[in-house]
Amino acid sequence: MAVNEEHIYSPGYRLIVNNVQIYYEYYEHEDPDAQVVVLVHGFLSSTISFRQLLPYLTKKYKVIALDLPGFGQSEKSTSFIYKLSNYGQLIIDFLDKLNIQDVILIGHSMGGQISMHAAKKAPKRIQKLILLGCCSYVKRASRSLIACSYLPLFTWGMRNWIQKKDVKQNLLSVLHDSKLVTQEMIESYKKPISEAAFINSLIRLLRHREGDMSSNELKEIKQPVLMIWGKEDKVIPVKTGYRLKHDLPNAKLIIYEKCGHLVMEEKPQEISNEIICFIEREEHEEGIHQETS
Template sequence: MALDEKHIYSPGYRINVNNVQIYYEYFDHEDPDAKVVVLVHGFLSSTVSFRKLLPYLTKSYKVVSLDLPGFGQSEKSTSFIYKLSNYGQLIIDFLDKLNIQNAILIGHSMGGQISMHAAKKSPKRIEKLILLGCCSYVKRASRSLIACSYLPLFTWGMRNWIQRKDVKENLLSVLHDSKLVTDEMIESYKKPISELAFTDSLIRLLRHREGDMCSQDLNQIQQPVLMLWGKEDKVMPVKTGYRLKHDLPNAELIIYEKCGHLLMEEKPQEICSEIKRFIEQGITQGTAFQQETS
């Protein structure tokens, strides 16, 4: 029987990191030597995307989940440079603030790319990486689109697009099992993107976001990496996972049948089992296999 995520609760905290107010949740563990796992969400998301993982992860580890600048309950900063590499550095500085010396990062989608930046910047600090449907090989926005973002009406148009965006339709596009989409789930994912200042952060991300790591950069990430992928992922097709596995020197890829981009919602118990195995036992070199789950 699946655990009830409502039994896991954190009041949430705020901390200033590099002059940006960061919202985070911390779940301690009775074992003072328990490993620290840090959860990094993806694009248009927040800490809420890990809600179903928490009941399983917190049984074995100390868990920290944060909202990235511009997302969720963190500051919609107008001074932060919204580059993936800067997000990666912010993760390291965030760990400094919390006096966390060693951590394992779990990154979903864009959060996976950010986690790889953090691992590359601080290889001794980040022990292992767990990437869920990791955003990879996405190029920078075109110069013409970036130029358009400075036009007076662009902000108005972007805000209209966000307000018209059907959260239910978006969730259906990232999940294989449509029955998982409930009113409660829709509201949970809709709330963080409803704030007016979110639009400004999204535009800054459009302007600042560099392209994803190239093969040469990925080759430099030496930490063990576990990649978990949904076979029906329409956002980051599974072929991206195979390419990423080829470029990462020490990576393992597991593919789940009947699963889309939002693995944490569809397969929380299954992926937590693999996460625990990976953290405690390491990885099998060069492995890639498909695992069918019901």
């Protein structure tokens, strides 16, 4: 769990991993033996989506938040293969670069699926998983849609769609409490998707993204898993959480009333308390709590 001293950074640094430049934020802790927690964002997002959790988690742990290739401030690579399994491997290789051995992953939406890939690839290093509104059971894009993505007009259409995309309306669709949507929030979420090269990354993700893990693959993830869902999640309905809990061997599901897909923005303190309790639970208790709250 020790971090190489030359990598003790304040937030906002870049690192080359598998020939891709990765932007990440590192929050040190006064306790050198503090647990390392890694935050993995979802689709059309970046490290910004964890901004409300950071004040709580950094009090207890060393925290790393990274932008995945193609998103946020990381490189919009034209050589990276944008598969979820590759993202999972990149997280492991990223940890190798920082000389970090044991971590707990917190993944939101698509980041949850990526975190499960990392956990499956490195079960001895990924100790626990926290999945927030985790994307699951999504199939690969159709062959016809993938074929269309190579047409010049497709890129133009995607660019036009992004430029016209109303970030405020998008935030309203992923939050239950509309009062949380401020101009500051709109600007924070708008900036990462405004870069011109972002469109090309989205298209590559459409082409490369394999289907989500099957039920049989999920059963191979043996680590303790905490799943947190908003009951009013319109992006990934709570029924997906129940199905995922059934397929994961060691999972607990917590559902928050009056909460949408961006659970981190709506219930940061409550979620942080659940995360801390889950991380610090005694080892002999981890296989017992399989209930839904």
